Amino acid sequence: MRELLTDETAVVTGGASGIGRAISLLFAEEGCDVVVADVQEEPREGDEPTHERIEAETDASAAFVECDVSRYDDHLDAMDVADEFGGVDVMVNNAGIFRAETFLDEDDEVFDRTMDVNVRGVYYGARAAANRMVEDGGDGGSIINLSSVAGLRGSADFVSYCTSKGAVRLMTYALAARLGPEGVRVNAVHPGLIETAMTTDDVPIFGTDAEDAYTQSIPSRRSGTPEDVADVALYLASDLSGYVNGESLSVDGGMANTQ
Ligand code: NAD
Helix, strand or coil: CCCCCCCCCCEECCCHHHHHHHHHHHHHHHHCEEEEEECCCCCCCCCCHHHHHHHHHHCCCEEEEEECCCCHHHHHHHHHHHHCCCCCCCEECCCCCCCCCCCCCCHHHHHHHHHHHHHHHHHHHHHHHHHHHHHCCCCCCCEEECCHHHHHHCCCCCHHHHHHHHHHHHHHHHHHHHHHHCCCEEEEEEEECECCHHHHHHHHHHCHHHHHHHHCCCCCCCCCCCCHHHHHHHHCCCHHHHCCCCCEEECCCCCCCCC
């Protein structure tokens, strides 16, 4: 059995549902204690809470902490819980929201909340984690930021979302420059079309007439799963990527570079 993250502790924002849940579960299978930091405990897609499943099915420890990533103090609470497991080694800034918008007659609500969660949330999460990773002679760590193919190219219906995810990509490069000398690696992941509550409920693609056309336009001819993204997050969290820093990795079946 592989145990790529033995004796490590991860904080995963948005870890209750979807991609963050898959990351949390995979990390725990690899020996990592996990703090699930989310605004809600129940998975959006149903089933038992992530931390309860980890405790029941793996040897790892897990806890839930209520955290709105747009509030810095909430991140500090998550770091305090991680300290109970030995201190944060891996920070996954995964929480995000996705809203369609018309742009021309839009009020500020979509833009403001999208930037608050998707950009401020990553900035605060990185800062809170990095402070713990470098203080008291800490031995560094890995920060993984969830961007999107929408952070690589423009899309007419999602101006705020693309803006936020592009910011996450550039923030990742800047953070890698700032934190690399401190022993902290910072990388971004750019998922393509992944089936979660985000793409079935918030901006429905799965279960609609458009699903097949989307899927067939992807070179791999399938949509992605949360587990596809979790595998890449595991690589970036572990020593397998020990010399990978300031990188942005697409997990999109070839979508971003071919359309
Ligand atoms: P999801 O909606 O299934 O899960 C998101 C989780 O984040 C939920 O548990 C939710 O409660 C939590 N969350 C939302 N706002 C929060 C806040 N303010 N503070 C803390 N937690 C909060 O979404 P997902 O599809 O799993 O997306 C995860 C990440 O991946 C997001 O950053 C998203 O933008 C990105 N992404 C998703 C896709 C996709 O196709 N699903 C594609 C590209 C990028």
